[in-house]
Amino acid sequence: MILDPLLNSLIALSNVLFGNFGLAIIFLTIFVRLILLPLTLRQLRSTKAMSALQPKLQELQKKYARDKEKLQREVAKLYKEGGINPLGCVWPMLIQMPIWIALYQSIIRALAATPENLLDLSQHLYSWSMVSRAVPLNENFLGLNLAQPDTTLILALLVGGTMWVQQKMVTAPAADPQQRSMNNMTLLMMPLMFGFLVLQFPAGLALYWVVSNIIGIAIQYFVSGGWGYLRAPSVLAPAASGEGGKVLPKPQAKPTSKRVSK
């Protein structure tokens, strides 16, 4: 339902953009991200609200460390008072996933790197003449062959790097060792995995990921009013630091000078 319209739009866009498929990928990615912006903003706000609750959550965990039932009730009460759904950042992502998968599939199909792919493509094209005449697409873009994996590692590093930045911006440092461990694992594993997968996928798909991540970073920057937790230390000092219960540093809106401890 989504794939054929996206696929034909991608090919038509390529035809409009002087036969440049790389530009078409960039433009369509921007367009899809703009359409999904309300969902993305909702997801980010939910994540932000969850992060703001972290100090109180950690206090509750310390207070009711030995009473799990009481802890669960207090946590649920805290969410309810704050008007937060703990899965509020998840369902927007679930809705977006089919669209991302359709966009990625349409890029793969449009490239039609093999005769089998080209034959299969014929059954997905509309009868628009600007579409049938554009195929097969010009797979060269900025020295890359979009139909083949990029063996220079540049795209792999860009995909992994932008993914890491995007995640780091929204990942609050944690004093709890278990939480910290989970955060570190998520921060590292996803960029590494995607960076490795990029070496196996056509460069056109990697280009889509890079552009999508950069847009995600830009949206995050404007929603958070800055770089978020990008420059925050990953490990926090324990709560008994004499700071009056303020365990988390505020996300930095602008580059600041180092705080000098008295």
Added chain:
Amino acid sequence: MKQGKILLILALLCLLGLGVFGCRGTQPQGWSGAVAYDGILYIGSMDGNIVAVNPSTRSQGLSFPAEGEWACPVKFSGSRGQTACASAVAQGNIYGTPSVAEDFVYVGVCDSKTLEGKVFAINPSVRIRGIDFPAWTEGEWIYPPPQISGTGRTQFGAVVGTPVIAGDTVYVGTSEGKVYALDAEKGYCKWQFELEGKIWVSPAAQDDIVCIGNFDGELCALSTQDGHLLWKFEAPAAIASSPVICDDCVFFGSFDRCLYAIDVDSGEEKWKFQGGNWFWTCPLVDGDTVYASCLDHKVYAIEVKTGKELWQFDAGDPIASAPVLVGDLLVVASQSGEVYVLKAGSGECERSISLGIPVLAPIYAREGIVYAHAKDDFLYAVRLQTGEIVWKFSLAKRGW
């Protein structure tokens, strides 16, 4: 923390989904048709072998290889541009049907990962003896030869079409947009001509002209003597259908969903016929009728002189396999694996045979038997009169 775990699981599911959906689309396999010479069928398998099949021994169910049978793997080694995960020796993909001339079998292959190609000249009498390929002293050769390929001095693109032999020359087009004329006996390059767009079709040769089309929509006629351009016809869309020359006309299909008839001497358009989708296969000409199968599920019979439709037959599924004429019967296979036997004069369906497996390769007919190479890499022999599957033979893993 719970949220983090959920996000992590979702991300892993997403990655799994990418793997399941196939990050590169359909894997390359090839779709070589069969050709017969001296009682033996020659065909390319989907795992990169040229296989010689003796229909007589197959119908008796003898073990392979029996009399006259052999398999020769086509390999690429030390290819450029491979990732660190790729094996050092890769199998080739064979899309074109082998050509046979002067007791030699010629085939073009491609490495879909690196987009390199080669042309092989195989001596069946040497293959039967099991000597390693190529036996240079027995007349076998590879182009480009191993001492040149892989050094960066020669970029020979993937060969997706069938090499065509005319006289003592092998003509082949490659994905780098070049047309090569190779000496059939020694394997050296006589001349080459460069077009702009990728070539994924077989050339057509008649008298002193060789015609070929490319993805830029150019149909070029070259002189067989030295490869100079005689004329060029520009279609509005890419050409992936191999041209056929008959008398004074060249017929080919284009991605603008049209079948074209071009004057072979002047390159002027005589007529064009509009279909519902791409004309993917090579048209078939018999007398004053041209038969063209189309990805709009139909086979069309068109008058050669005027381009007027005589009849059409709807197969219900896309037809990617070139049809074949057996007497007054036209045989065509659809992508769903149905083989239709039509009356060539009217398009009326006499019978249909269900193989159940998609057929993309050109079908071949000889002595009342139709041979179809299906997507399961089996070669099916079907008796035309009764529709009975006489035998089927797996082409996979014969040469490794």
